[in-house]
Amino acid sequence: MSAPGHRPTLRGFVRIAALASLALPVACQAPVAVPGAGAPAPARAAILQERREWAFAGASPAVTIDNRFPGARVNRCEEVGPHDYRITITPENEPINPSPWYAFRIRADAPTDVTVRIVIATATTRPHPWTSADGRGWTRVPDADWTGRSGARECTLRLNVGPSAKWVASNRMVGNDAIGAWADATAARMGAVVRTIGTSRGGRPIRLFEFAAPGAPEDWVVVIGRQHPPEVSGSVGLMAFMDEATGASERARAFRAAFRVALVPVVNPDGVDEGQWRSTLGAVDANRDWGPFTQPEVRAVRDAILALRARPGARVWLALDFHATNKDILYLPREDERTFPPRFASQWAAAIQARFPDYVVESTGSHNVNEWTFKRWAFEELGVPGITYELGSATPDARIRRIVSGASDEAMRLLLQAKATAAPTR
Numbered sequence: 001m002s003a004p005g006h007r008p009t010l011r012g013f014v015r016i017a018a019l020a021s022l023a024l025p026v027a028c029q030a031p032v033a034v035p036g037a038g039a040p041a042p043a044r045a046a047i048l049q050e051r052r053e054w055a056f057a058g059a060s061p062a063v064t065i066d067n068r069f070p071g072a073r074v075n076r077c078e079e080v081g082p083h084d085y086r087i088t089i090t091p092e093n094e095p096i097n098p099s100p101w102y103a104f105r106i107r108a109d110a111p112t113d114v115t116v117r118i119v120i121a122t123a124t125t126r127p128h129p130w131t132s133a134d135g136r137g138w139t140r141v142p143d144a145d146w147t148g149r150s151g152a153r154e155c156t157l158r159l160n161v162g163p164s165a166k167w168v169a170s171n172r173m174v175g176n177d178a179i180g181a182w183a184d185a186t187a188a189r190m191g192a193v194v195r196t197i198g199t200s201r202g203g204r205p206i207r208l209f210e211f212a213a214p215g216a217p218e219d220w221v222v223v224i225g226r227q228h229p230p231e232v233s234g235s236v237g238l239m240a241f242m243d244e245a246t247g248a249s250e251r252a253r254a255f256r257a258a259f260r261v262a263l264v265p266v267v268n269p270d271g272v273d274e275g276q277w278r279s280t281l282g283a284v285d286a287n288r289d290w291g292p293f294t295q296p297e298v299r300a301v302r303d304a305i306l307a308l309r310a311r312p313g314a315r316v317w318l319a320l321d322f323h324a325t326n327k328d329i330l331y332l333p334r335e336d337e338r339t340f341p342p343r344f345a346s347q348w349a350a351a352i353q354a355r356f357p358d359y360v361v362e363s364t365g366s367h368n369v370n371e372w373t374f375k376r377w378a379f380e381e382l383g384v385p386g387i388t389y390e391l392g393s394a395t396p397d398a399r400i401r402r403i404v405s406g407a408s409d410e411a412m413r414l415l416l417q418a419k420a421t422a423a424p425t426r
């Protein structure tokens with residue numbers, strides 16, 4: 001096994017990790033029962049919503065609202081007038097990142113117009129709703145039917161509903177089922193090895209997909225996603241990146257002859273299914289746990305990556321983590337961090353910019369440098385470029401796919417180039 005080109009000192013790591021875990025906020029409610037949990041309940045637990053249906057017959061036709069589907073989130077629902085309902089959304093723990101998520105289903109005995117007032121606790125962000133007739137195809141609600149503005153106590157949504165259920169959510173939904181189906185189909189097409197590397201606190205499998213062509217050396221690119229439940233655009237980006245890397249282009253074929261990819265498409269499946277804003281079921285932000293390692297999901301991914309690196313002749317070259325925020329932006333290693341391969345991150349950002357001159361590639365090396373992110377762990381533990389690839393929550397899927405497919409091609413080009421020039425160390 002060869003060591004990475006640069007291995008920073010980890011002196012003081014354990015002490016700092018202990019302090020960081022002490023400083024974590026404490027959940028303000030009693031732990032909830034978690035299916036499959038045999039051990040005594042830990043001190044921290046996400047506050048789960050009650051899964052139920054609310055039936056309202058105060059006006060004719062009767063209307064029902066429910067949260068009985070994966071990814072739903074409704075904490076309270078009440079009738080405030082004829083065909084006028086208030087939905088309250090609260091986070092799974094506090095304090096929390098202000099990235100609210102809501103999702104519910106609504107139907108009426110006969111076609112009718114309704115008003116739904118959405119009240120979001122804690123955060124000032126008021127995500128613009130989307131609707132769907134089947135939970136798969138989504139349309140953004142027209143501006144005229146939504147009064148949401150930042151910080152408003154109540155935002156109102158006007159909808160026409162009928163006997164067929166209508167899904168309403170704070171973004172288009174791409175959940176565990178959709179991502180799992182895509183990953184399984186991609187794995188089947190490529191002959192990838194699928195392994196369950198651990199189990200979430202809620203009992204859901206954490207799956208790792210090994211894309212390794214016969215005879216490919218143990219040179220690994222690690223790709224992970226969905227540490228943060230609401231970040232749908234990140235999953236769209238992750239799928240586009242992998243679709244290009246597993247595609248038919250000459251570059252992708254050359255890449256697959258030279259590199260393997262370890263993919264964990266969903267690090268936090270509990271958070272996705274429970275419609276959480278940010279955390280695991282342990283009420284911890286997974287992307288602030290790559291140091292304390294308090295969460296089973298994060299430990300499972302860490303251990304799987306370290307096991308890959310421990311294979312004879314193995315080397316990790318790049319670690320990518322897909323997210324979503326209010327715009328497309330790359331969080332790169334700091335300028336002074338000496339990675340292997342050297343300067344990959346800045347070269348990649350420049351290459352994406354050169355490829356898409358009409359698109360502004362934003363990047364920074366100074367984001368969250370003191371937080372226990374995956375990106376930081378990838379650098380400190382593996383010595384490789386750890387990159388957080390953020391896609392805008394409102395960036396259209398077609399644009400995400402176009403840009404990230406190009407970015408994937410550029411990453412493969414640079415990795416092949418780095419390999420051609422790297423010193424043979426093993």
Ligand SMILES: [Zn+2]
Pocket residue numbers: 228231287323324
């Ligand atoms: Zn995120």
